Amino acid sequence: MMSGHSTYQPQSAFMKWMERRLPIAGLVYSSFVSYPTPRNLNYWWTFGGILMFLLGAQLVTGIILVMHYTPHADMAFNSVEHIMRDVNYGWLLRYLHSNGASMFFVAVYIHMARGMYYGSYKEPREVLWILGVILYLLMMATGFLGYTLPWGQMSFWGATVITNFFSAIPLVGESVVTWLWGGYSIGNPTLQRFFSLHYLLPFVIVGVVVLHVWALHMVGQNNPTGVEPQSEKDTVAFTPYATIKDGFMMVCFCLVYAWFVFYVPNYLGHADNYIPANPSVTPTHIVPEWYYLPFYAILRAIPNKLLGVIALFGSIGILAFLPWLDTSRVRSAKYRPLFRQFFWIFILVTVGLGWLGSKPAEGGYVLASRILTFYYFAHFIIILPVLGWVEKTRPLPNSISEAILNEGLPLGASGPAPTATKN
Amino acid sequence: MARSVLALVLAGSLLGLVAAAPQPSFAAGEHETPAPPRQKWSFSGPFGKFDRAQLQRGLKVYREVCAVCHGLKYVAFRNLADLGYSEAQVKAIAAEYKIKDGPNDQGEMFERPGRPADYFPTPWANENAARVQYNGVPPDMSVLAKARGYERGFPWFIFDMFTQFQEHGVDYIHALMVGYKEKPPAGFTLPQGASYNEYFPGHAIAMPPPLSDKRVDYTDGSPATTDQYAKDVSAFMMWAAEPHMEARKRIGFQVMIFLLVFAGLLYFATKKVWADAH
Structure with missing residues (x-):
């Protein structure tokens, strides 16, 4: 779909100068403005954009939290309480970040379910789908690492359970676990490496997201009919059609996000994680x-x-x-x-x-x-x-336009049927 | 049609199998732990606010009863201004405490009266000392209201998301304070030095009944009962655990209004833009 050349026409002298040297404006234009999207996309197709927004939100809140957090077994819990009490709007940052992780998974599960329902993984979108699975795995790793950082009881014992997975590997399992822990038990070295990786992996996610979007723009979006767009009648330009629709859903999603952050910020967490990590007391139920x-x-x-x-x-x-x-x-x-x-x-x-x-x-x-x-x-x-x-x-x-004409618009798709009848 | 019936039968038989699976027994012995009764809290709900008088009473209960064993290490005296105390009152409260400081010019540690910037001192030197003294380590009370709770079970936990019920911790703490029984039920052997509490998991709690009627003098005419003390100290602990709760809910309401209006505008903008598509 994205044939590589841009329809972007630089207007100002500076942009003309720039476009001949680094055609970034053209790239943005062809990817996010003129990019053709199937006109029958319903609201389930807005979660990719929502995920992008959430990734940005997690990065921003996370980077600010790190300015106040101390990755040390003796100080991590205290520093989180310091953020909650004494840092200006620290409670907001932390609740945005911890609930943001959950919202990230809400959005990704909807995004994945949509892909499965409409067969978005099928030829020629296999690589796009596999990159998505890789993103999901990276998210799970990042989420787990992040949950250990407050160094509460669930952090500690969750880390114990997950790292013990690797002890199941025959012969070298125990050595692998010792290597992961950085010692013979979970302790400060474990927390510090988990913190380091929790900071690293989101940027790996950003990189794979770029590949994911690149692959998407190579093969084009699937749509509720699963029939590829055949002519210009089947598509609309990304801007303004998709941007405004994605924007609307993003704000609706933020309403849910804000509900959790401001009204039930600990609903998705576990009370035991407000107890400082204690290696000698195992919680009754260790729940991820x-x-x-x-x-x-x-x-x-x-x-x-x-x-x-x-x-x-x-x-x-x-x-x-x-x-x-x-x-x-x-x-x-x-x-x-x-x-x-x-x-x-x-x-x-x-x-x-x-x-x-x-x-x-x-x-x-x-x-x-x-x-x-x-x-x-x-x-x-x-x-x-x-x-x-x-x-x-x-x-x-036979085509997207025909489907819209015969069946009406699918759930959530906006806009009237195109005037495709008279051809 | 036949195919959809097939699918439904397949799924149905599978789910039937799951439903028919023997139900696990929850009984951990004959002595069940009942769910703590729901209390009315001024700070519940989207517009909830702390009752300053109640927090001050709760502080009094903490200082006169709980503080004998329990620390409150994340709360500084300056934070007490949130309870409605003036600067002078905060200074006076802080000055009643002895704070260990130092080393001084001679390299020695010394004790001095507390200042607003100091934190509530923990009544024991270290965990081992606490174990010797109290038959266990009394948990710090700063975040306890968020660190305790109970299982709501299906389907209640789903409703809680919408009704914003999140007072599990304070309900539990209140129930625990009033849940002591003088004698354990027949057949229950209480370990040496423990007390029987209806709401404590396992029922044998190292903390003796902390509250009794008339134990703390209230000057504002509130009833001097165990139940009232329990409520007040629980509310105080909620404040200690979540001191910015009022700001959170207030800003939350503003954010919700903003997002609703913004979503409405974007909805109509979306309609307008898509109406122009041919």
């Missing part, structure tokens, strides 16, 4: 942040530690193979009546796993976790490949 819960349930569903860890990483890694596991040639669930139902079952199963992850690993919870874990993998390994072969899909529209 909500966004890891489905994977935590998968880990605990498997009785063997090594296999559990493999299942945990496999449950995320399998997403990267989605473009090839889904054998259907039709992209959008809109034209896949059976897939659409399995999609929602999959969402329910994942939410169910999340709930089970928050429960103690005992009795019926374990059995339920095992069944849902089996289903989670079966969705990718059995259901998706088989569906592609047996499902009778509905006829696809």
Whole structure:
């Protein structure tokens, strides 16, 4: 879609001079102004922009928090309380940052679910999708590292549980864990390296986001019909159409974000993390942040530690193979009546796993976790490949314009049907 | 149609299996821990504000009862201005405390009267000393109201997001203060030196009943009851844990109004822009 040459025409003498040397204005123009987007995109397509905004917000609040935070096992908890009490608007910065992480995951889960529903991972968007899976993994790592920094009880014991994953590696597991910890137990060296990595990874995320957007602009956006735009009638310019729509949704999303920050800032956290880390007292239930819960349930569903860890990483890694596991040639669930139902079952199963992850690993919870874990993998390994072969899909529209004309606008898409009838 | 039925049957049987899975037992012995009763707090809800008189009473309870064992190390005397005290009153309260300072020119540590910039001193020198003295380490009270809580369970935890219920900690602390029983129920063996508390996880708590009626003199006519002391000190602890709560909620309301108006403008702008698309 982005053929590489810009339609940007520099006006002023300076911009003409600049464009011949560093065509950055042309790049911005072709990427964010004249870039054609399918005209039938609904509001589920605005979460990429929201994620960009959240990444920026996390960077800004994080960088300011670091000016007041002390990454030391003896001082980290105190310095967070210092931020909460004595730094001007420190409480706001910290709550923005801690709730921002949760909002980041809310947005990314919607973004991923949208991609899965409309088949946005299919040819030619495989690399775009895989870059997304990498971003998701980086986010999970960054979120986990960040949660250890206040050095409360959940920070400490969460770090203990997660780093112990690596002790499951045969032969070298224990050595790897010692190496990760920087000692024979979790302590100050662990906190300091986690802090260093928590500062580093967001910039890695920024880099991969650039690749993600680059890949997106190479292949163009998918759309609710899953049919590629065929003519100019099927698209509108990114600015003003997409920018204003993304802006509107971003502000709506900020309303939710602000609700958590200002009214229930500790709702998504855990009370135990306001108790300073204590290596000699284990909390009754060590529960990870909500966004890891489905994977935590998968880990605990498997009785063997090594296999559990493999299942945990496999449950995320399998997403990267989605473009090839889904054998259907039709992209959008809109034209896949059976897939659409399995999609929602999959969402329910994942939410169910999340709930089970928050429960103690005992009795019926374990059995339920095992069944849902089996289903989670079966969705990718059995259901998706088989569906592609047996499902009778509905006829696809010839073009986006035709789909809009026949079916009306999809949920959330604004604007009237184009005057495409008279051709 | 047949296919969708197939999908539903498949899913249904799966979910049925989950539902039929034996329910785990929650009973940790016969002595259940009841959920703390909900209290009315002036600071709950989107416009909640601390009751200054209550905070001052809570401070009095802290200073006369709790401070014997519990520290309040993140609260400075200067912070007490938030409770409605004048500068002179804050200075006077601070001066009642002995603060360890130094080293001086001779290289010696010394004690001096507290100043507003000082923090509440912890009543024990170190954790080991506390263990010897109190049969355990009394937790610092600065953030305790946020560090305690109880499981709300499904579906209540979902409603809490919308009703803004987040007073789990203070409800629990209040319940704990009034939840002592003189004798444990039959069949419960209480460890040496522990007390029985209905709301404490495991019920055997090292802290003896701290409050009793008429233990603290109230000068503002509030009832001198255990229940009232418990409420006041819990409210005080909420303030200590979240001193900027009022500012947070006030700014939050302004932010919400701004975002709502902004979203409304963008909604109509979006409609206008898209109306021009051909």
